[in-house]
Amino acid sequence: MNAKTGLYKWAIMSLALLLMGTFLVPIGSSEAGSGTLQGYVLDDRFQPVRDVKIKIVSAYYGHTYTVFTDDSGFFSISLPAGSYVLSLNPNGYTVEQISPSIAYVKPGSTVNVEVRLQRVLGDSTLHGYVLNEEGEALEGAEVMLYSRDVAGFSLNGVTNESGYYSVNLPAGSYHVLVVDSGYSYVTEVLDITGDVEKNYTLLMPEGAGYLVYGKVMNSTGEYMSHIEVSLIDSANGHMVPLDKDSFVRTYIFRIKVYPGQFKLIVESEGYTPLVEDITIDGSSPAWINNSIVLEEAPEEDIITEIHFSEDFNASTVTQRWTLSPTTKLYGLKFTAGSPLMQIDRSLGNGDLVIDNTEMQRFVDYLKAIGPRKHLTDGYFTINGKVYEYDPEGGFEVEVNDITGPVLEGEMPQVVYTFSYVAEEGFENPESIQIDVLGLDSGEKLKFFLPEEYEVIENFGEDVGMIDEGNVSIFTAYRVFSFTAKVKEEPVAKVTPARADLLRFREEKSYVLNLDDPLNLTAKESYDPVGEIVNYTWAVPGVGEYYGEELNITLPSDGEYNITLTVTDSSSLTSTDWILIYADGVGPAVVAFIQNETGVNVTSADEDETLTFNATLSTDNTEIDTYVWDFGDGTGIITGDVVYHVFRDPGVYNITVNVTDIAGRYTIYTISGFVVRDITPPVAIIEPIGTENAVDVDENVTFNASQSYDPREDPEDWVYNLTLYMWDFDESDGLWWENNKTTPDSNEGAIGKVVVHTYSRPGFYTITLNVTDSAGHTDQTNYTLEVRGADLRVSFVEYEPAEGKMTEGKKLVLTINITNKGSVKAEGFTVWVKVGGKKIKSEYISSLEPDATYEFKAVWKNPTAGTKVVKVEIDPTDAVLESDEDNNVYEHTIKIKEKKSQLTTWLAVGIGVLILIYIGASKYYRDQWGYEPILELFRREGGKKEKGSRKEKGAGGKEKKKGTGKKSEKTPKKEESEEEGAPEEEEEKAEGKKDKKKGKKK
Known part of the structure; x- marks a missing residue:
């Protein structure tokens, strides 16, 4: 066998595998339960082939599973029930046989598959080195070879650490x-026969290199959340591989390419694929489009019709499948682009034209797959029983004509025809329950029941519906359950649709207000096994109406016997009736108000209990309710006789709504009911500051804004009273009690907010009297302190200090005067007196609050004795003070008597003599050894002692005389005392001056 023959054999095998491995787009869930798929992979010598990767794909839902063969060539995997296609691409082998070609796994079953491989014996070799532009070996570089003789056949080699490859x-x-x-791609077309050595040098790209780049959005300009991008080499017929320098992320893609012609396919679920031809060359190294727009694609459409036999044991299935541009035929080798592109590239030559041969291959491919679901356990059941595909019933496939240009052709429309049989037989059930367990996307499931059956409920358009009025045909749109039974007669039943508008009289009889609409419904009518298809209402004297509900207005008073006739889908009928009495006359209302003594009244005091009576009202049928509204916001009270208390004064409009059993009503109003105010207002004076104190001559604002006339709800208190009168406590009594209508400015004021100034300090009792609109009054008091200056002696110092003061020695007093008040003190005098005589008068022109004034007072020649020092501040009351009782300082001091000069000199002389005696005695003792004076005393002892006594007496007498003369002397008048008379005159002058100043102030 020559090389070309070998390639063609590979091509035929590939096509056979392709047909066996093709499956439909996944549009639903796999079938319930699971089974086992297992088998052996053997070569052409029946030897096991190990480590073969087998990909197993769900033929209907696209789920992919992977398994590897062991040393014996065996593989086994547990799979959900369904049809599966196996594919593998073992290195050095081609696939010769897979049997069976379609593996159907039933729940709990085991399917054995045999795979036979053919060893590939290549007769040629391509080898060489891959280096960079500096001649260094590139490890891990890939050499990819795509056959130009056999579509889809490719091989590749990878360089080792030396940059060497061999294929x-x-x-x-x-x-x-x-x-x-x-690195940039190196690309060339190469004819290979025998041993071919080929070395390649990879270059770094200039700039971004050759690339295809784009951003994808929808028609509204929003970027896609997920895209798929395929790039096909048009000349060489293969996909451009994505290396590490390429990526596809959310809405953006970048693919490294090489010069050539390409076909770009951009896809996103729910959107029609974009196909565009691209040329990359030296003049256009990059294709960039930042605004690729995909249009929304129509959804797939699947209509499955199931025609059941009379005993439900068999069914004929017709399934119509219209593919969408986004449908993926996952079983084909190429899945990029629309279904027509997938068919053309996988089953044809990729020329974008489908001919009759390629179309027939597509039909054969569909027949090989078989029905979408072999079992209905995940599809639908009847009374819990499952149906199974019956191969003996045949499997027909029809496809519309899809030949012609791929990019212009219509989407394939496939029609399957096959049969299901019940796994367990039925015995002509009278009732069946059909459970729809799962539908493919866009699928409608239509059930055709035997003629004697009918669907007993209609579930609405969102779930399903009876088809064209035929109760034996039902179309389902999603998962749900419904029931069918053998046909029976319907049951008609009339009920009020608006029970609130009808008043029950007796069974099937009601009263209706003539002004209200009549709303009746037949919704409680039913058909035991089918559906009601017609409702006919007959209203005597009015006409006939159709539909499940009757909504009319009766023309006049009277009784109406209305009938309902229903017809079901089997043309069986049933009738029901209802009696309606139409009432068009409302009640006649009589209402009055009484006080606690039972007397009718038109006015009352607040907080007085009143009786409201409407018992004399009448109606042509029967009065149902009395609803009172008193107009004071307290809500409503029901009853023909009710009691109410008006808590607040005012004028009120009282209404009573009297309604009869037909719902007709009359509203009666008692207008202008007067409620008198008997509650006095509340007088409130807003506090003055935080200490209730102000300064002299300060403007004081008195505010009565918080005074109010109380009401039941504090939110309704009245703060605008009619009169506010203030008394400032600067005159005798309250001015309004002195027969005055307007106060003097110093007495008080009228107004909610007034201002007053006090000129004298002290404590004042302010009185507020308020009057409300009813003439009620309230009065309150407020004590206010008016602060002035507060002068006091804060410090007195004596020089010399106490205990050292002596007569005749100057005494200096240092005195501090401090203003402890809050107002400046101006123009006052301080007197300093000692022993009742003024020694100093100090005039202070100004002294600020908390300030201290210091001065000195001198007593030049103090006299001996106990003296009282007295400091008097502002003795003439020139300054009005907050406290006048602390203006005097008094303190008692003692001035010692001074000693005489004779006594002083005598003491000094005696001291000198003693010192002389001590010195002489020491000299004689040192020179002669005795003291001469002591010796003299010893010799003259007796005589000396006698003489001594006489001298003492004489001396004492003389001393007594001297003392007497001194005590008789009159002390010299002190300088301060001599200045006393002028000080007293000054004192009187200062007093007159201060008094004049006080009056002016």
């Missing part, structure tokens, strides 16, 4: 691609 392959023409990450 064994059949002789033929190949498109060679050499690629490594970070």
Whole structure:
């Protein structure tokens, strides 16, 4: 066998495998339960082939599974029930046989598959080195070879650490691609026969290199969340591989390419694929489009009709499948683009034209797959029983004409016809329950029941519906359950649709207000096994109406016997009736108000209990309710006799709504009911600051804005009273109690907010009297402190200090005067007196709050004795103070009597004599050994002692005389005392001055 013959044999095997491995787009769930798929992979010598990767794909739903063969060539895998296609591409082998070609796994079953491989004995070799532009070996570079003789056949080699590669392959023409990450492609078409050595040098790209780049969005400008991109080499007929320098992410893609002609396919689920021809060459190294727009594609449409036999044991199935541009035929080798593109590339020559041969291959491919579901356990059941595909019933496939240009052709429309049989037989059930367990996307499932059955409920358009009024045909749109039974007669039943508008009189008899519409419904009518298809209402003297509900207005008073006739889908009928009395006359209302003594009144005091009576009202049928509204926001009270208390004064409009059993009503109003105010207002004075105190001459704002006339709800209190009167406590009594209508400015004021100034410090009692609109009054008091200056002696220092003061020695007093008040003190005098005589008068022109004034007072020649020091501040009350009781400082001091000069000199002389005696005695003792004076005393002892006594007496007498003379002397008048008279005159002058100043102030 020559090389070309070998390639053609490979092509035939590939096409056979392709037909066996093709499956439909996944549009639903796989069938319930699971089974086992197992088998052996053997070569052409019946030897096991190990480590073969087998890909197993669900033929209907696209689920993919992978398993590897063991040392004995055996593989086994557990799979959900369904049909599966196996595919494998073992290195050095071609697939010769897979039996069975379609593996159907039933729940709990085991399916054995035999795979036979044919060893590939290539008669040619391509080998060489891959280097970079600096001559260095590139490890891991790929050499890809795509056959130009057999579509879909490719091989590749990978370089080792020396950059060497070698590929064994059949002789033929190949498109060679050499690629490594970070380098540009090297591409060429090469005819390979025998041993061919080929070395390649990869270059770094200039700039971004050759590439295809794009961003994908929908027609509204929103970027896609997921895309699929395929790039086909148009000249060489294969997909451009994506290396590490390429990517496809969410809405953006970048594919490294080489010069050539390409076909770009961009896809996203739910959108029509975009197909565009691209040319890449030296003049156009990159194709970039940042605004690729995909249009929404129509959805797949599947209509499955199931015609059941009379005993439900068999059914004929017709399934119509219209493919969408986004449908994927996953069983085909190529799945990029629309279904027509997939068919053309997988079953044809990829020329974008489908001919009759390619179309027939597509039909054969569908027949090989068989029905979408072999079992109905995940599809539908009847009374819990499952149906199974019956191969003996045949499997027919019809496809519309899809020949012609791929890019212009209509989507394939496939019609399957086959049979299901029940796994367990039925015995003509009277009632069946059909459970729809799962529908493919876009599928409608239509059930055709035996003629004597009918569907007993209609589930609405969102779930399903009876088909065209035929109760034996039902169309389902999603998962749900419904029931069918043998036909029975319907049951008619009339009920009020608006029970609130009808008043029950007796069974099937009601009263209706003539002004209200009559709303009746037949919704409680039913058909035990089918559906009611017609409702007819007959109203005597009015006419006939149709529909499940009757909504009319009766023309006049009177009784109406209304009938309802229902007809079901089997043309069986049933009738019901209802009696309606139409009432058009409302009640005649009489209402009055009484006080606690039972007297009718038109006015009352607030908080007085009143009786509201409407018992004299009448109606032509029967009064149902009395509803009172008192107009004071307290809500409503029901009853013919009710009691109410008006908590707030005012003028009120009281209404009573009297309604009869027909719902007709009359509203009666008692207008202008006066409620008198008997509650006095509440007087409130807003606090003045945080200490309730102000300064003299300060403008004080008195605010009565919080005073109010109380109401039941604090939110309704009245804050705008009619009169606000203030008394400032600067005159005797309250001014309004002195027969005054307007106060003097110093007495008080009138107004909600007033201002007053106090000129004298002290504590004042402010009185507020308020009057409301009813003439009621309230009065309150407020104590306010008016602060002035507060002068006091804060410090007195004596020089000399106490205990060292002596007569005749100057005494200096240092005195501090401090203003402890909050107002400046201006123009006052301080007197300093000692022993009742003024020694200092100090005038202070100004003293700020918390300030201290210091001065000195001097007593030049103090006299001995106990003296009282007195400091008087502002003795003439020139300054009005907050506290006048702390203006005087008094303190008692003691001035010692001074000693005489004779006594002083005598003491000094005696001291000198003693010192002389001590010195002489020491001299004689040192010179002669005795003291002469002591010796003299010893000799004259007796005589000396007598003489001594006489001298003492005389001396004492003389001393007594001297003392007497001194005590008789009159002390010299002190300088301060001599200045006393002028000080008193000054004091009187200062007093007059201060008094004049006080009056002015």
